[in-house]
Amino acid sequence: MVGQVTITAGIDIAAAIYLIGAATRILGLPADARCRSSAPLTGWSFQLFVMVLIMIPQVAINVFGIRLDGAVERLQRLVAHRRRRAHRARSSSFSARTTTRGTS
Numbered sequence: 001m002v003g004q005v006t007i008t009a010g011i012d013i014a015a016a017i018y019l020i021g022a023a024t025r026i027l028g029l030p031a032d033a034r035c036r037s038s039a040p041l042t043g044w045s046f047q048l049f050v051m052v053l054i055m056i057p058q059v060a061i062n063v064f065g066i067r068l069d070g071a072v073e074r075l076q077r078l079v080a081h082r083r084r085r086a087h088r089a090r091s092s093s094f095s096a097r098t099t100t101r102g103t104s
Contacts, residue, residue: 008055008058009055020046020050029041
């Protein structure tokens with residue numbers, strides 16, 4: 001378990017460093033740019049902050065995973081049901097139109 005947490009933290013800190021570097025280059029910010037707390041964007045404290053922001057959804061998915069999976073499944077069923085009902089309504093109105101046209 002410790003190995004999994006360590007690997008995930010390593011991946012997250014690498015992602016944070018990459019995202020900060022990409023954002024500073026895309027936005028044209030200098031390497032020594034600072035945020036409101038006067039900490040440099042490329043500093044360790046800001047990188048840890050971004051890493052924590054990356055980890056929040058991961059923790060939420062792990063904690064609420066089963067309920068989240070159930071909610072997604074219910075949403076998929078609802079969407080599929082509405083699509084089937086809409087398809088039936090379209091096909092029944094189409095068949096009603098074609099039968100009335102054929103009789104005239």
